[in-house]
Amino acid sequence: MSLNIMMNNTILKKVLAYCPTFLLAIMIVIGCGNPHRTYVRDAVRHMDRKGIYAEGAEWEAARKESLSHNPETLEEAQAVINKAAKVAGGKHSFLLPADKAQTREQKSNEEVSPSVTMIEDGIIVIHLPAFAGDDENCRRYARTVLDSIPDTVKGVCIDLRGNHGGNMYPMIAAVHRFLPDDIFLRFKMRRRFQSVMPINKEFVAKVVGIDMEPRINCPVAIMTDEATASSGEAVLLSFRGLDNVRVFGSPTAGYASANESIILSDGSHLALTVSCDITRTGEVFCEDPIVPDVETGSPLEDALSWLNEIFQN
Helix, strand or coil, rough: CCCCCCCCHHHHHHHHHHCCHHHHHHHHHHCCCCHHHHHHHHHHHHHHHCCCCCHHHHHHHHHHHHHHCCCCHHHHHHHHHHHHHHHHCCCCEEECCCCHHHHHHHHCCCCCCCEEEEECEEEEEEEECCECCHHHHHHHHHHHCCCCCCCCCEEEEEEECCCCEHHHHHHHHHHHHCCCCCEEEECCEEEEEEEEEEEEEEHHHHHCCCCCCCCCCCEEEEEEEECCCCHHHHHHCCCCCCCCEEEECCCCCCEEEEEEEEEECCCCEEEEEEEEEEECCCCEEEECCCCCCEEECCCHHHHHHHHHHHHCC
């Protein structure tokens, strides 16, 4: 919004002579301040309140540096915000410009389907791709898997290769029948808040809008690669510490944390990391890759070999 104020020369001269404070106020109202600096300030304020690493000497230095800038363009301001976000939220945090954010939103509800394939007698492969759609598509994603699990299943391979993240809830809901009823994941906020959010199957089912189904207690092989990230890693960590689970492939990307998307004044999205993942074993994961039990270039073959070995014993 802009405000145009017109004054004749006589009035303006009087204002200049007798009321400089009033003139300064008018200058602020009509936008003589730097809007790009305000844009940075607002983003930094969000980081200050919620960023998982936004405390201590390193953040104070980064915060001070960010606020000292006087950017002349939106692009310069966004560069300042991006740099600060990496300190406040770590490597998982970033600024997504408005045009790219809009494109991402348009793509989020494109048809993305998981799949269930029977590859050997009683052994299925569940492929879980990245996903970030709306509520209806979340339910569809989960039900596509749940409705395709045969009654005769005795072993499962969950394929998380290439799953770079999105919404973890429909992914976990899709494979919740292979999880016990415990709290398998917690989100830990930054130290100053001392806040922990517990996640179990009942919570996941409510978020997605499905009914819980009976557990299938069978061995689970999970396949990962360097592109398994964020919510893909959260699915992996949901199975962490279970006796009948083994992970095959290569180390993950190392983004096992939760982001909050903050919409800035121009429509850009600030993806700010606000919590790390804690497993049922008490391990904390955030920015380090998750190493599989078996590092291999042929994860499916090795997973099938492991499952068949179990069945033979």
